[in-house]
Amino acid sequence: MMRIAAPFLALLVLLAGVAPAVALADTEAPSTATDQPALSESPPARIDSPAVTELYIDPDPDGDARWTISVRYTLESDSDRAAFRDYAQSFEAGDVEAGPGLSFFRMLADEAGGATGREMAIQNPNRNATVQNDTGVLRLSFTWTNFVTDTERGFVIRESVLMPGNRTWLSSIGPSQRLVVETPEDYQVTDSRFGLDNGSVVVEGPHQFQDPLTISYEETQGPDPSSIPWPLVIGTLLLFGIVGAAVYARSRDVWPTAGDDTDDSDAPAPAATPETDTPETDADADDEPATDVDPELLSDEERVEHLLDQNGGRMKQARIVQETGWSDAKVSQLLSTMADDGRIEKLRLGRENLISLPDDES
Known part of the structure; x- marks a missing residue:
């Protein structure tokens, strides 16, 4: 089996108690050039070394969240691109579990569901692979049910990244990796330790999570007062009054x-x-x-x-x-x-x- 899975699993450094297959991504010895998949005669293709890995989460205030995991690879030759296309067909058909795989996230949902007492599931998966110029991308999208927790004025993301014993399965992200958590329309982030980019929480790797990922949202009551052109509004009202x-x-x-x-x-x-x-x-x-x-x-x-x-x-x-x-x-x-x-x-x-x-x- 191609070792394309290893760099992706490094995105999520799990604490003790997670399946051994996941821990292997962190503990196995560095690979030599001889055990890499040969996708071309010369030089050997390094398809197991993605340039960028992005974990994108789009939460729904009603409870679920739509996830999209994108793993981007640099393909340096025609033979690399041809080999990636062959592999992409198997990935889209669900015939391989290398790369971002559903079984991995189903395991995480089971762990989080056991920690919170809420039933969680991975549903509506979609696999997509593209090749453009020198870049190949694998994308896996799915819905994680019961991902967010309701609050009095909005919702919060925290329990879904927990494991039994108040531990977290999301403890770090590596270099050239990023986590993006979208902010729904008519909501705003009210509590987060991370920076915002166009209203969304963005965590750039490498990063170690000292505490479980926590993001709180509240529903907005109207437009941001700071974004209203008050001089224009007041001038218009005065003109109409006169x-x-x-x-x-x-x-x-x-x-x-x-x-x-x-x-x-x-x-x-x-x-x-x-x-x-x-x-x-x-x-x-x-x-x-x-x-x-x-x-x-x-x-x-x-x-x-x-x-x-x-x-x-x-x-x-x-x-x-x-x-x-x-x-x-x-x-x-x-x-x-x-x-x-x-x-x-x-x-x-x-x-x-x-x-x-x-x-x-x-």
């Missing part, structure tokens, strides 16, 4: 109402009110509504007169519509009737009407 205030003010004092363009478009200009020398009597004053009278007790005409009196004797028609809450059509018809009766005067200003009391000389 525009909204201007539009509101103009709609109250300047903009015409719908009734102005229809009901009063053909109305004749108001006739000048002849001046009289008749002094105002007390009886005439009594005819004006009191300023503190309840508007609900007044007729429609009296209410308009009351509004005009409270606003200096003149108001724009649109303002009367707003103050009374009546429809444009009702106000327009009422003002036309009052103008015909001489109770008010209507003066056309552009596209709107200015309403005034007949005795207002300002």
Whole structure:
């Protein structure tokens, strides 16, 4: 059997109690050139010496984790590449256990399940091998069930790397090896002894784990406040506020109402009110509504007169519509009737009407 397995198993230096086949990867004597697999006549292929080995873990907050183990080899000749392709076919078919093998990880899941009392399993495996230029890659992917542990606000990775007696099967990674633990969307790392790369935990070898690998995650409540462009947000809100205030003010004092363009478009200009020398009597004053009278007790005409009196004797028609809450059509018809009766005067200003009391000389 090709000795491609040995460098991979060095990725996981196991403590006592793991199967002897695994310990062999750490304890066997260094190999000589004569016992290496000869994949080419000259020089001998060193397919058992990967350039890079990566262990990638993508945890699911619901409990499982998807693993991908990539073992990358440098192939220096055409014969090396041809030999690797032949081996890759057997690897993809599952006919060999060299390289990253499922039996190895099934053993780890059994150990972790016994330590935690949770049933764990290795499911949905997929093997893939590629050759590109001078590089050959073996990839093994699978789902490790019950890999993460729920917490009140998220989840944690720890128990799945334990063995009975609170020991860990993941005690070190070697040179040219790396461990990457992805951070799920809408989660953030809140506790880890390792550095982050784009939000994911990355451990570069060589590294000795003094304590079991522990990574805690919490669900984020929204975007990171530090990533929000606050000056732009505040400036935009101020701009909308200024525009909204201007539009509101103009709609109250300047903009015409719908009734102005229809009901009063053909109305004749108001006739000048002849001046009289008749002094105002007390009886005439009594005819004006009191300023503190309840508007609900007044007729429609009296209410308009009351509004005009409270606003200096003149108001724009649109303002009367707003103050009374009546429809444009009702106000327009009422003002036309009052103008015909001489109770008010209507003066056309552009596209709107200015309403005034007949005795207002300002």
